[in-house]
Amino acid sequence: MAVIADPETAQGFRLAGLEGYGASSAEEAQSLLETLVERGGYALVAVDEALLSDPERAVERLMRGRDLPVLLPIAGLKEAFQGHDVEGYMRELVRKTIGFDIKL
Numbered sequence: 001m002a003v004i005a006d007p008e009t010a011q012g013f014r015l016a017g018l019e020g021y022g023a024s025s026a027e028e029a030q031s032l033l034e035t036l037v038e039r040g041g042y043a044l045v046a047v048d049e050a051l052l053s054d055p056e057r058a059v060e061r062l063m064r065g066r067d068l069p070v071l072l073p074i075a076g077l078k079e080a081f082q083g084h085d086v087e088g089y090m091r092e093l094v095r096k097t098i099g100f101d102i103k104l
Contacts, residue, residue, distance in 0.1 A: 005048040049073040
């Protein structure tokens with residue numbers, strides 16, 4: 001699996017053990033996506049929809065005759081947490097993962 005997102009989010013995915021690629025613009029995301037599709041080797045490529053809202057359409061020509069990778073638009077962190085209690089979410093995530101409530 002590969003993820004194309006803004007540079008900070010891509011770093012977070014790399015820290016989680018995924019292949020994260022940072023892009024600062026739609027053009028850069030498009031270029032990265034084209035490279036990943038042409039290179040092959042990925043079953044799933046997730047793309048921050050703030051950078052590229054329709055990744056399949058962006059590489060439609062390259063995807064002809066290919067089943068993989070599956071291209072998945074995902075909400076970026078800014079959109080995902082807009083109006084939410086981010087600290088509460090992270091606290092609950094840590095509590096569920098390790099079984100302890102840690103004050104952040």
